[in-house]
Amino acid sequence: MARGYPRHFGGRTSVNPGFLIKDPRSRAGSRLSGATASQERLAFLNEASTRIGGTLDLAQTCREVLDVAVPRCADAGGIMVQERLITEGEFPARPNDGAALVRRVATAVAVENPFDWDRAFPVGEVAVYPPFLPQGQAMATARTVLVPRLDQGVGDDNAKAFGRDVIAKLLPGCSFLVAPLLARGNVLGFFVLVREPSSEAFQDADVALVEELAARTAICIDNARLYARERRTALALQSSLLPARLKAPPGLEVAHRYLPAGDLAGVGGDWFDVIPLAGERTALVVGDVMGHGVRAAATMGQLRTATQTLASLDLDPAELLYRLDRVADRLDLDQIATCLYARYDVAAGTVQIASAGHLPPVLVRPDGVAETLPVVPGPPLGIGSEQYELCEFALPPGGLLALYTDGLVEGREWNIDEGLAKLRALLTGPPHGIERICDMVIRTQCPHSDRDDIALLLAKAV
Structure with missing residues (x-):
């Protein structure tokens, strides 16, 4: 069983999840050797496929791979990934000498002296492997490098390259196997396995097994x-x-x-805006493009920009939504989008509202009573509505208007009507600071991660 271990920094203790310590006694009965039958090797690869790549987290994937490989394949192992892949998600050009900047994402050991290995090869280290080392050769040639036994010179070269004498003590006599991590013709990094001098050296039969494991690892890393x-x-x-x-x-x-949804993309099409208008008036906008990811966000950006442009024409909310619907139609959207546009007039103490398929706002009166405003919703944007209905309400000093998207009031545990009732109950009562109200509503209405995007806009007349 893998486990993290305590590391001490200035009297403080922490656990490094990227460093796995395995019981060295377990390697005797589980080690795959050169004489292992092909059926057993296939069973090992099938098991590995079920245990790795279950998440889209790169570090977790690397830990899973090493948890599988050590001690079944080696006494120690590590995975190095090109730094630019981690920080930018891009393939850097591969230098001919293999001298790419790589980060050690995870390490696993099943040895008697695990702390020495951690000092020699710390997780999180960013380094360049010179071309005269096996690791640099594997990255430069995109081919597996097998060294049956490392001599003292290789150990000394590694120790000199990284400035740690402990490496020169650990590596000599070890069997060394470095497989490049290849995905779509690109070298993502390398997968290194080490067997101590007391263990059987790697053989040619081990190369195919490790290369297959490296290939599956590379696919998972590329997906991440x-x-x-x-x-x-x-x-x-x-x-x-x-x-x-x-x-x-x-x-x-x-x-x-x-709050973006807790899904894979982590971003969606909800938006809000506060737009200053002429004559001490203000537009309050909230909208929702159904779906998640870059496409929904791009559509949201187009509609938000169009709304700002139309707002500069000083149109009433119904006319603005009518024109925004025409813009959406020209954009040829195949995603449903809703929008609520409100125009507040401070001098008149009123707010005019029109809705394109959006949920109605909640008004909290100065006496603390919350109610859902009876705004008549028109069709969503892009469908081709002939008109939207203009509704007008009083918003006296002390009154608060809450605009939101459906993620705030709809979830697995309640429907929209129940969610609206909960929202009104939260907003009803003695007045609080507007920021505090925002925090209270968000904390209470969305306690779970399995939700839609949420946008909440509160406006209080003062």
Whole structure:
């Protein structure tokens, strides 16, 4: 059984999950040797396939691989991945000498002196392996390198390259096998396995087994890389499209929260906006493009930009949504999008609202009573509505308007009507600070990770 172990830094203890310690006594009965039957090797690979790649977390995948390989294949092992793959999700150009910057993501040992191995090969280290080392050769040639027994010179070269004398003590006499991690013709890093001098040396029959395990590992790492890159792209896109900071409009105090869904993409099409208008008026907008990921975020950005442009024409909410619907139709959207547009007039103390298939806002009156406003919803955007209905309500000083997306009021444990009732109950009562109300609503309404995106915009008349 693998386990992390305590590491001490200045009197503080922590556990490094990337360093796995296995019982060295277990390797005697479980070791796959050169004489192992092909059926047993196939069974090992089948078992490995079920135990690795269950998540899209690169570090977790590497730990799973080493948990499988040590001590079945080796006494110690490590996985190094190119640094640019981890930080940027991109394939760097492969230098001819193999001198690429790589990070040690995980290590596993089944030895009597695990702490020496950790000092020699620390998890998280970023390094360049010179071409005269087996690791550099494997990356440069994209071919597996087998050294039946390492001589003292190789141990000394490694120790000199990384400035750690303990390496020169550990490696001499060990059997060494380095397999490049190849995916779609690119070298992602390398998978290194080591057998101590007291163990049987690696043989040619071991190469095919380790290369197959390395190939499956590389596929899992590449999948994790693609996921991480898409998620970074989506988050960067969405953060650039949503307002980073909202200015306090005339006569209003505003607060907002945005929570992406807890799914793979981690980003979606919900948006909100506060747009200053002429004559001390303010537009409050919330919208929802169904779906998740980069595509939904890109559609959201187009609709948000179009809404801002139309708002500058000083249209009433119904007319604005009518024109936004026409814009959505020209964009040829095949995703359903809803939008609620409200225009607050501080002088009149009123708010005009129109809805394109969106949930109605909740109004909290100055006496603390919350109610759902009877806004008549029109069709979602892009369907081709002839008109949207304009509704007008009083918003006196002390009144609070809550605009939101359906992720706030709909979940596995309740339907929308129940969610709306819970939201009204939360908002009813004595007045609180608007930021505190935001936190309270989010904390209470979305306690689970299996939810949709959530956008919440609160506006309080002052």
